[in-house]
Amino acid sequence: MYKLLLCWRYLKTRYLAMACIVSVMLGVATLIVVNSVMSGFSTKLRERLRAMQSDVSIESFGMEGFADPHGKMEKIRQDPFLGPRVEAMTATMEVFAMLQYSWPNGERVSRPVKLVGVNADERAETGGFSEFLVLHKDNPSFALPENLRKRFLADEERFLKQLAPVEPPKLLPPDELPSPAPPQVEIKIPEGIILGNLIASIRRKTSEDHPDKKREEVYFLNPGDTVVLFTVSGAKMKPVDARFVVVDYFKSEMSEYDSNFVFVPLPYLQHLRTMGDRVTSIHVKLKDYRTDARQVVDALEHLFPGEMLRVQTWEQKQGPLLAAIDIEKGILNVLLFLIIAVAGFGILAIFSMIVAEKTRDIGVLKALGASNGGVMKIFLGYGLLLGIVGASFGTILGVLISDNINAVEKFLSNITGGDIFNRDLYYFDKIPTNLEISMLVSVNLGAIGIAVVFSILPALRAALLHPVRALRYE
Amino acid sequence: MMEANPLVCAVNLHKTYRRNADRVEVLRGLDLEVHEGEFISVLGASGSGKSTLLHLLGTLDRPDEGAIQFKGRRIDNLPSQERDRLRNQTFGFIFQFYHLLPELNTVENTLLPQMIAHGAWSWWWNRGEIRKRALELLDRVGLSHRLKHRPRELSGGEMQRAAIARALVNRPRVLLADEPTGNLDSANGQHIIRLLRELNRQEGLTIVMVTHNLDLVADTDRVVRLVEGRIEADPNAAAAFDTAMASK
Ligand SMILES: Nc1ncnc2c1ncn2[C@@H]1O[C@H](COP(=O)(O)OP(=O)(O)OP(=O)(O)O)[C@@H](O)[C@H]1O
Ligand SMILES: [Mg+2]
Numbered sequence: 001m002y003k004l005l006l007c008w009r010y011l012k013t014r015y016l017a018m019a020c021i022v023s024v025m026l027g028v029a030t031l032i033v034v035n036s037v038m039s040g041f042s043t044k045l046r047e048r049l050r051a052m053q054s055d056v057s058i059e060s061f062g063m064e065g066f067a068d069p070h071g072k073m074e075k076i077r078q079d080p081f082l083g084p085r086v087e088a089m090t091a092t093m094e095v096f097a098m099l100q101y102s103w104p105n106g107e108r109v110s111r112p113v114k115l116v117g118v119n120a121d122e123r124a125e126t127g128g129f130s131e132f133l134v135l136h137k138d139n140p141s142f143a144l145p146e147n148l149r150k151r152f153l154a155d156e157e158r159f160l161k162q163l164a165p166v167e168p169p170k171l172l173p174p175d176e177l178p179s180p181a182p183p184q185v186e187i188k189i190p191e192g193i194i195l196g197n198l199i200a201s202i203r204r205k206t207s208e209d210h211p212d213k214k215r216e217e218v219y220f221l222n223p224g225d226t227v228v229l230f231t232v233s234g235a236k237m238k239p240v241d242a243r244f245v246v247v248d249y250f251k252s253e254m255s256e257y258d259s260n261f262v263f264v265p266l267p268y269l270q271h272l273r274t275m276g277d278r279v280t281s282i283h284v285k286l287k288d289y290r291t292d293a294r295q296v297v298d299a300l301e302h303l304f305p306g307e308m309l310r311v312q313t314w315e316q317k318q319g320p321l322l323a324a325i326d327i328e329k330g331i332l333n334v335l336l337f338l339i340i341a342v343a344g345f346g347i348l349a350i351f352s353m354i355v356a357e358k359t360r361d362i363g364v365l366k367a368l369g370a371s372n373g374g375v376m377k378i379f380l381g382y383g384l385l386l387g388i389v390g391a392s393f394g395t396i397l398g399v400l401i402s403d404n405i406n407a408v409e410k411f412l413s414n415i416t417g418g419d420i421f422n423r424d425l426y427y428f429d430k431i432p433t434n435l436e437i438s439m440l441v442s443v444n445l446g447a448i449g450i451a452v453v454f455s456i457l458p459a460l461r462a463a464l465l466h467p468v469r470a471l472r473y474e
Numbered sequence: 475m476m477e478a479n480p481l482v483c484a485v486n487l488h489k490t491y492r493r494n495a496d497r498v499e500v501l502r503g504l505d506l507e508v509h510e511g512e513f514i515s516v517l518g519a520s521g522s523g524k525s526t527l528l529h530l531l532g533t534l535d536r537p538d539e540g541a542i543q544f545k546g547r548r549i550d551n552l553p554s555q556e557r558d559r560l561r562n563q564t565f566g567f568i569f570q571f572y573h574l575l576p577e578l579n580t581v582e583n584t585l586l587p588q589m590i591a592h593g594a595w596s597w598w599w600n601r602g603e604i605r606k607r608a609l610e611l612l613d614r615v616g617l618s619h620r621l622k623h624r625p626r627e628l629s630g631g632e633m634q635r636a637a638i639a640r641a642l643v644n645r646p647r648v649l650l651a652d653e654p655t656g657n658l659d660s661a662n663g664q665h666i667i668r669l670l671r672e673l674n675r676q677e678g679l680t681i682v683m684v685t686h687n688l689d690l691v692a693d694t695d696r697v698v699r700l701v702e703g704r705i706e707a708d709p710n711a712a713a714a715f716d717t718a719m720a721s722k
Contacts, residue, residue, distance in 0.1 A: 002589035009577035364573045367534055368587045368640075369562020371555065468535045471573070472525075 002365070003374060007381040010358075011389070016350050017382075020451075021390040023343035028394025028447045029401065031336050035439050036402040038332060040432035042325045048254035049321060052261070053314035054090075054126045054283035056296055061308055063095050064234055065280040072304065073282060081299050087287045088125035091279040093117035093269055097231035099199065099262060104220055113199065114260045115231055117269030117279075126285040134197065134249040135223065142192030142265045144247055148224040152189060152245060191268045193229070193244035195221060197251035198259035221246055229264070234275035242272050289313075340447050343390075344454035347383060351458035355379065362462050363470025376463035383455025387448035395444060402433045479546060480507035481680055482531060482648060488539035488703075489526055500526045501537070502703030508648070508682055513674040515691040516684040518700035524684035527700065528650045531682065532565045533557040544647075562591055566641030566649045570656035572633040574625040580636050581621045584608045587644045611639040615669060631662035638669065642679075649673075651683040655690060667693060 011017055060066045069091035076082050076089065097115035102108045120140040124130035130140040144152065200221035221227065223246050230241045244264060252258055270277065284300075286292050293313045300311040315322060355362070362375055401408055409431060489501040500523035508514055518524045529535040531542060533549055542550040549560060561567075566587075574583045588604045589597060597604070612618055615635040625633055634654060641649055651670065655663030667690050673679045683694065691697045699706040 002586055004594065005582065005589065006575075006577065013577050360573065361575050364575065365586075365590070366558075367532070367561060367567045367573075369558050369560075369590050371558045374590070466535075468529050471529075471534070471569070 002370070003378045003381055006378050007385050010354070010378075010382055011385055014354060016354060017386060020343075020347045020350050020386045021393065023346040024340070024387060024390025024447055024451055025394035025397060027340040027343040028391050028443055029398035030339055031443045031447075032395060032398025032435075032440065033401045033405070034336055035333070035443065036398075036433040036435045037405065037431060038329055039436060039439065040434040042329060043434045044432040045325060046322065048252060048257075049318050050128070050314060052128045052132075052252060052254075052257055053317060054128060055286045055289045055293065056284040056300065056311065056313050057281050057317065058284070058300060058304075059281040059310045059312070061310060063232075063280065065093060065275065065278040066307060066309065067276070067278050069277065069279045069282055075303065076284070076300070079299070079303060082296060082303070085287055085292045085296055086284055088122075088127075088285040089282055090119060090122040090126050091266070091282050092123065093266060093273075093275070093279045094281060095231055095269075095273070097229045097262070099227055099229055101221055101225070101227040111199070113196070113229075113262045115229060115269070116261060116263050117266035118263055119266050120263075123283070126283045128252075129250075132250050132252045133194065134251050136248055140248075142194070142247055142263075144189060144192055144224070144245055148245075148247075149189065152224050190226060190243040190245045191265055192247035193227060194248045194250050194263040195227070195246055196258040196261045197249045198255060199262065200246065200249055219249075223247055229262070231273065234273045234278060240272050240274075242268075337446060340450050343447075344450040347386065347451055348454045348457060351379065351383065351455050352461070354382075355458045355462045358462070359465060359470050359473040362465050363467050363473065366465075366467035367471060372463040375465075376459045379455055379459030379462050380452060383452050383459070384448065386455075387451025390451065391444045391447045394447065395440060399435060399440075402435055405431050405433055481510040481512075481545060482506075482508040482682070483543040483546075484527075484531065484540065485543070486540035487527070487530060487537045487542070489523070489530060489535075489537050500703060501530075503540070504700075504704050506698070506705050508680060510647075510680055511674070511678045513671065513681045513695045514683070515694040515697050516682065516700055516705075517688065517691060517697060518684065518686060520686055522700045523703060524686075524700055525652050528567075528652050528682065528684055531648075532567060532650045533560050562587055563644055564647050566644070566646035568634065568637045568641050568649065568651045568654050570653040572625070572630070572637045572657075574633055574636055574640070576625050579622050579624055580612065580617060580628070581605070581608055583625070583636055584612060584639045584643055586640060591644060608639070608643055611642055612636070614673075615639050629662075630658050631665060634658065634662075634666055635669065638666070638673075642673070647680060649679055649681045651681060653685050653687075654683065655685070655687065660689070663687075663690065 058072075066072075073089045073091065076086060094114060094116050097113055098110050099113045100108060100110040118129070120130075120142055124140045130137055133140055197217070201217040201219040204216055204218050225246045226243050227246065228241055228243050230239060232238065233240050250258065250261060250263065266279070270279075284296070286296060293315075297311050297313055297316075301309075365375060366372075484504060484506040487501045487504040487506075488499075491498040491500060504527065506516075506527075516524055516527065526535070530537050530550070533542075533552070536550055540550075541548050544560070544564065549557070552560070575586065578586065585604065585608050588608070592600065592604070609618070609621075612621065615638050617632060617635050617639065620628060620632055620636075625636070628636065634657075638654075649670070654670070655666050658666065670681055670683070671693055674681050683690075684700075685691065
């Protein structure tokens with residue numbers, strides 16, 4: 001009983017204890033903020049990595065792809081194990097290509113891109129597509145909207161007129177055959193193309209003194225503009241090219257995707273590459289990814305024996321990167337726990353001082369019949385209490401900072417005059433945070449544990465003090 | 475007053491403090507019998523080993539040689555748990571410098587031995603009764619008007635009275651007082667001695683008080699002298715001590 005009372009009183013009256021509490025508090029707050037930002041970044045990154053990836057993909061090794069995707073998909077649907085677990089499937093063709101377009105000033109530019117042939121609505125069902133479209137999220141399609149279509153036709157006509165040969169001077173007498181009517185050029189509207197957002201735009205600071213310092217996207221390829229794609233045909237590897245008209249942008253916020261991918265209609269790409277019905281991959285969306293993914297991959301591998309196909313979950317596909325994130329997080333946490341260990345040494349030092357200061361009281365307690373264990377428990381309890389109080393305040397502080405990290409960052413940026421979080425670099429407009437309960441719990445337990453562990457030594461010293469020596473202590 | 479069986483009995487106590495090669499032989503074969511209900515004072519010069527003797531009697535320390543008995547049972551070699559219990563239940567200590575805990579107020583300081591005796595659970599069940607006992611004692615020592623004060627807000631005499639209440643709260647059989655008036659002016663000192671005397675008379679409390687102040691011992695049942703690590707059982711101890719002091 002006296003242990004509780006004394007712990008409490010020591011906590012309330014010891015000025016030094018505040019130092020312990022503050023050091024634990026700062027450690028815990030730092031750990032929480034860093035963890036939540038790290039976890040925010042990694043969840044965001046995971047989300048973005050995930051972005052375009054369907055749950056499971058079946059891919060060919062080469063650009064030639066594999067035949068009969070519909071038969072394969074039908075076979076999957078018929079399979080007693082796979083059928084009920086699959087929600088949607090779609091076939092796509094992925095191939096490299098060169099994209100050529102002109103700058104507003106007329107200069108022509110070419111750049112390599114990853115060309116994906118998809119069936120827009122089918123692809124939308126397998127996830128990670130339509131939600132990233134900028135203009136037509138609800139109705140993914142390659143069709144050119146009516147107004148653009150009219151504009152496009154008008155432009156084309158004007159262009160053709162310019163091209164039309166000047167009427168030759170009428171040298172021949174009028175009785176000659178009338179000049180043939182100018183050939184009726186049928187204006188063909190090219191297929192639509194969806195461009196990665198970063199292919200069609202650049203990000204720019206609106207202005208230096210803008211309060212939000214927001215980056216703005218400036219598009220130089222607009223819907224209705226035409227671009228040219230060069231790629232190779234399927235079997236003979238002959239170069240082929242075609243004109244496309246921009247209908248939409250793809251913006252997953254994952255810059256690697258947004259600056260590389262372009263989408264065109266699958267049948268047209270198959271036709272362009274003279275590939276018949278061949279595709280390079282089938283994307284599968286599962287009803288329950290978490291529980292089924294592994295088994296589905298196994299089953300799919302067995303379903304098509306003898307064919308050179310690679311079946312992977314999206315995590316396997318992104319394996320190395322995801323593993324790198326996890327490792328980074330783990331190492332950082334170990335390093336950060338050293339912060340709390342530093343706080344622990346603070347506790348050790350301060351506790352030793354308190355024990356020295358309390359030596360005579362310890363002697364008195366023993367003279368009044370307190371056992372060694374009892375005295376030890378006072379100081380262990382004290383450490384526990386400091387840990388709990390420090391960790392609670394630290395948690396509150398950490399959560400507050402994490403929740404308002406952007407305001408904090410802005411404030412610090414204003415004070416220091418520099419950008420702490422460079423939005424150009426990270427492509428985020430806000431610092432992402434993610435507070436996980438499990439992280440809060442483990443940080444708190446860790447901090448309290450360290451507080452207790454580091455108070456063991458001073459507590460032991462107090463417990464083993466000789467009562468007479470303690471009483472005589474001045 | 476002399477009964478056959480002493481309540482506390484020290485036989486041939488030896489205690490030597492060692493600091494590296496330095497040896498301070500404090501007690502050299504001390505014998506002492508304290509009878510139930512007796513108020514005995516031990517006189518001794520400073521450094522003669524009075525505190526050492528009390529610590530040994532109160533099982534705070536162990537003698538190098540010899541034995542201490544309580545009611546005929548040897549207590550100096552008991553395991554530490556039982557000695558903790560003895561200090562809590564059987565012996566009460568008061569000190570020259572009061573040794574109240576500065577974080578606790580008067581009542582809490584008084585209750586400390588009770589808190590040590592009880593776990594949190596039994597404390598909670600018996601708290602009313604325990605508190606009543608503490609308040610009675612504080613009333614008895616004349617401190618009922620200073621219940622919520624911290625030690626530093628009390629005078630020396632008040633602190634010593636609080637310490638006496640604390641020593642008595644567990645109804646000990648023996649009160650060991652180490653120069654209880656050493657830090658007080660004579661009026662307050664006399665007050666404390668009177669209080670101890672009353673407790674001794676009315677409650678039959680056995681008291682062993684050590685002091686070097688001759689003025690205080692007049693009112694006690696028996697005076698013994700601690701000289702050169704032994705008790706001099708001189709009936710004229712007081713006078714002899716007086717001359718010894720004078721000749722220094
Ligand atoms: N831990 C120790 N190590 C060495 N010597 C010690 C130790 N404790 C006490 N002494 C010595 O033992 C002797 C007796 O000490 P003690 O405190 O018992 O004397 P005392 O009679 O109570 O003195 P006072 O009247 O000043 O309180 C002293 O000379 C002291 O220096
Ligand atoms: Mg002394």
